[in-house]
Amino acid sequence: MSAAQKELDHFMKGLKKRNPHEKEFHQAVEEVVTSVMPWYLDQQKYHKAQILERITEPDRIVIFRVSWQTDTGEIRANRAWRVQFNHSLGPYKGGLRFHPSVTQSVLKFLGFEQIFKNSLTGLPMGGAKGGSNFNPKGKSDDEVMRFCQSMMIELHRHIGEDVDVPAGDIGVGSREISYLFGQYMRLENRWSGVLTGKGLSFGGSAVRTEATGYGCVYFCENMLHQHDEGLEGKSIAISGSGNVAIYAAEKALEKSAKVLTLSDSSGFVYIKDGVTSEQLESVKEIKLNQRGRISELAEKFQGVEYHEGARPWGVKCDVAMPCATQNELEEKDAKTLIQNGVIAVCEGANMPTTAAAAELYRENQILHAPGKASNAGGVTVSGLEQSQNSMRISWSREEVDERLQKVMKEIHRRCVEKGKQNGRVNYIDGANIAGFQKVAEAMLAYGVF
Numbered sequence: 001m002s003a004a005q006k007e008l009d010h011f012m013k014g015l016k017k018r019n020p021h022e023k024e025f026h027q028a029v030e031e032v033v034t035s036v037m038p039w040y041l042d043q044q045k046y047h048k049a050q051i052l053e054r055i056t057e058p059d060r061i062v063i064f065r066v067s068w069q070t071d072t073g074e075i076r077a078n079r080a081w082r083v084q085f086n087h088s089l090g091p092y093k094g095g096l097r098f099h100p101s102v103t104q105s106v107l108k109f110l111g112f113e114q115i116f117k118n119s120l121t122g123l124p125m126g127g128a129k130g131g132s133n134f135n136p137k138g139k140s141d142d143e144v145m146r147f148c149q150s151m152m153i154e155l156h157r158h159i160g161e162d163v164d165v166p167a168g169d170i171g172v173g174s175r176e177i178s179y180l181f182g183q184y185m186r187l188e189n190r191w192s193g194v195l196t197g198k199g200l201s202f203g204g205s206a207v208r209t210e211a212t213g214y215g216c217v218y219f220c221e222n223m224l225h226q227h228d229e230g231l232e233g234k235s236i237a238i239s240g241s242g243n244v245a246i247y248a249a250e251k252a253l254e255k256s257a258k259v260l261t262l263s264d265s266s267g268f269v270y271i272k273d274g275v276t277s278e279q280l281e282s283v284k285e286i287k288l289n290q291r292g293r294i295s296e297l298a299e300k301f302q303g304v305e306y307h308e309g310a311r312p313w314g315v316k317c318d319v320a321m322p323c324a325t326q327n328e329l330e331e332k333d334a335k336t337l338i339q340n341g342v343i344a345v346c347e348g349a350n351m352p353t354t355a356a357a358a359e360l361y362r363e364n365q366i367l368h369a370p371g372k373a374s375n376a377g378g379v380t381v382s383g384l385e386q387s388q389n390s391m392r393i394s395w396s397r398e399e400v401d402e403r404l405q406k407v408m409k410e411i412h413r414r415c416v417e418k419g420k421q422n423g424r425v426n427y428i429d430g431a432n433i434a435g436f437q438k439v440a441e442a443m444l445a446y447g448v449f
């Protein structure tokens with residue numbers, strides 16, 4: 001057993017003991033520590049300063065109750081969290097997730113990933129994540145508003161434009177951000193850029209809605225070009241039909257790729273000839289405006305097949321783009337994708353690939369872009385929204401998109417620089433090492449804290 005493997009096992013044993021039952025958090029830490037350990041062991045100054053032990057311990061976690069009333073007057077109580085993980089590089093930054101599967105473990109994994117993602121963007125942002133086990137599905141607008149207002153009564157004490165700037169994530173879109181922002185203003189009696197993803201008429205940035213999906217496709221294009229390939233004519237299987245999936249599909253279409261699938265938690269749609277712009281507009285209406293089901297697309301258009309209760313990974317494609325949720329692409333799915341000739345997997349979601357599936361990609365030399373690099377477009381434009389708010393200006397759509405493309409290109413360059421191995425690029429190692437190094441440097445400079 002190598003020295004790095006021995007250290008990794010020892011470190012993970014301690015981490016699991018300190019954080020029992022948090023399997024998503026263990027998984028996210030193990031992926032990062034596996035990449036950085038050989039380098040870390042060579043750098044005694046980091047080892048001596050116990051950077052790994054400190055960076056895996058959140059600065060703080062705020063846990064609170066959110067009480068609210070349904071339209072029929074019944075009282076409900078949910079649990080909410082804000083995990084402020086590390087602010088070495090700037091104010092805490094990371095989304096809020098509303099979903100019944102939200103636990104402290106899920107938010108710790110997301111907050112931990114966010115530290116390195118934000119570091120990769122080159123913008124001054126620390127890592128955080130938050131949310132609640134509240135389920136917005138089936139709730140009226142008024143119920144969602146009451147929940148958001150109640151949540152902000154506690155959250156407002158812990159955030160601020162120079163302290164912590166939350167954004168959206170699963171279940172938190174422009175409706176929720178607007179309710180949260182309105183309540184923050186009411187409580188603080190001042191306007192500040194304390195949330196990102198705001199409406200365009202009240203401080204939001206152009207391209208923020210599209211940024212994660214567009215950024216994912218920009219990253220994918222950079223990755224394919226690096227390996228003498230391109231996006232034009234490539235078939236893509238996308239999972240999800242939320243914010244990230246829809247705008248990834250939109251940009252892929254613009255790049256003349258063929259999007260074969262979209263999905264939600266009930267099943268997936270398969271469009272043999274590739275989704276059209278008209279169909280994509282319909283998905284926006286069904287999923288983003290009416291909050292309906294992806295199956296409705298098959299009812300509206302001929303040539304769209306709906307597969308109930310299944311994921312899209314059995315469809316033959318050149319590129320897989322998981323854009324729904326964590327661990328949605330397992331070992332058996334990876335095997336099928338590889339058998340079907342996939343050349344690249346580009347993650348729009350956070351940690352959508354299980355460790356066993358990632359190992360299969362590595363063994364089979366499949367290009368694999370980890371979410372912390374390929375989905376960093378969202379937080380990049382959030383960072384740009386903060387800059388615009390501070391300067392009290394708004395940049396045009398073209399200007400923001402150009403900046404987004406530059407940042408995605410630069411993240412790709414950093415991954416290549418740190419992840420080159422025998423003529424190929426290990427994007428997981430590249431992203432982890434490049435993201436980690438910068439935060440470790442800052443922590444070392446601050447001394448013991």
Ligand code: NDP
Pocket residue numbers: 168169170171172212240241242243244245263264265266323324325326328348349350375376378379
């Ligand atoms: P949305 O809520 O807009 O959409 C989520 C999509 O994923 C929906 O289609 C949803 O289906 C599906 N989904 C959610 N949970 C599950 C599940 N357990 N099983 C199967 N399908 C599921 O979220 P986003 O598009 O914003 O986020 C998607 C992913 O991208 C997440 O991993 C998020 O952390 C990540 N991300 C998002 C960013 C952003 O800017 N929004 C930034 C960076 C990463 P259904 O409608 O049935 O619930």
